[in-house]
Amino acid sequence: MAARAVILGCAGPELSEDERRFFAAADPWGFILFARNIETPEQTRALTRALRDSVGRDAPVLVDQEGGRVARLRGPVWREWAPALEECAGLPVAARARAMHLRYRLIAGELAEIGIDVNCAPVLDLARAETHGILLNRCYSGDPAEVAAMGRAVAEGLLAGGVLPILKHMPGQGRAPLDSHRELPVVEAEAAALEAADFAPFRALADMPMAMSAHVVYRALDPERPATQSPRVIGMIRESIGFDGLLMTDDLSMQALKGDFGERAARALDAGCDMVLHCNGVAGEMAAVVAAVPRLAGRARARAEAALARRGGAPGESAAFEAEYRALAAGASAHA
Incomplete structure (x- = not known):
């Protein structure tokens, strides 16, 4: 029997018995971790094992580990990185x-070591004057060709290290002047x-295995519905x-979307999304989505x-x- 078309979060660093029972019955395709779930390598390995055990298969486990501000694994245990821009x-x-x-490639090695095999990167949005601060320094450039080149380097580094990349935020969120966590851009x-x-970097990386939709209205494509819930945009x-x-x-719990959680999920799937994501681990919301x-x-x-099927690769020699x-x-610093 196929898994359910949903990726879910959990509440803390360990699964409760209620969560184990819920995940066993819900059978989500995968799981996503946040900083609230990650304390030490040993604890995180135990958590990723427990999540997979709850559904009885090698379910994918996701994280947002871009480096910079959006990093769920932090120092001093894990490497810290400058914002991408x-x-x-x-x-x-x-x-x-x-x-x-x-x-x-280094990030992939850290993730694979603790049982995480999907990373929500690269960010293919264009950095623009109007780009909201929540996103701006996570971008690579304002030039579509350079963003595509950086995005491919990121994606191939992850794949080589055994971690699946997720392109985001399709079809491009750089022109959005608002934070979709709080309101609809x-x-x-x-x-x-x-x-x-905006669409050019995504077209250049259309061969990649996974992508994440943007909770953004593009007036020229669909004047009413955000991309996530728009058959025209999908x-x-x-x-x-x-x-x-x-x-x-x-994430379905972002305030850019309206309606109860079941409605949010159904509208996205009806529009043509393959999978829905719910991140915060709140039991009642997850039950409505499922x-x-x-x-x-x-x-x-x-x-x-x-x-x-594209999971594979190997951590490699991280020291090299x-x-x-x-x-x-260092070469860049010497010539600055």
Whole structure:
């Protein structure tokens, strides 16, 4: 029997008995961890094992480990990183892609060691004057070609280290002037401008296994519904951008979306998303989402299976990767 088309969070660093029973019955496709769930390597390995044991299979476990402000694994236990926009700007153009590949190869090694096999990166949104501060320094550049190059370096670094990447926030959130955690952003740009710039990095990485939708209204595509719940935008992602991988929602508990949690989930799946994501581990909200979400079937199931088939790679020699990365960073500093 196929898993349910949902990814869920849990409340703390250990699973409660209630959570074990709920996950066993709900059978989510995967799980996502946040800082509240991560204390030490040993504890996190135990938690990822417990999550998989609750559903009786090797379910994917996700995290947001971009480095910089959005990092669920923090120092001194794990490596700390500069925000991506600052790091890319501080490196010579010729060194940027290699440095980002190494950065995420190292991140992949840390994640794989504690049982995490999916990372919510790369960020393919364009840095613009109007980009909200919640997102701005997580971007790589304002140039679509450079964002695509950095994004591929990030994705391939993760894949080489045995961790699946998730492209975000499809089809591009850089023009959003509001924080979708708190309210619904509206982008007024014309379709031609979006096609030429914002969508280009996603089109360049359309071969990747997974992507996350944006809770953003694009007036030129659908004047009323956010991308996550818009058949028009999801259709454009599949046809114009050419992405046929697993498309999951951003977090359903973000305030950009309206309605009860079952409605939020159903609207996203009806629009063409393959999978819904609920992050905060609140039991009542999770129960409402699960009640509205079917088991994977058809193209959504095939995409999920194809994504998991790309798990592999190996952590590699982290000392060698780190030495090369530090040499690139030192060279940049010497020429600053």
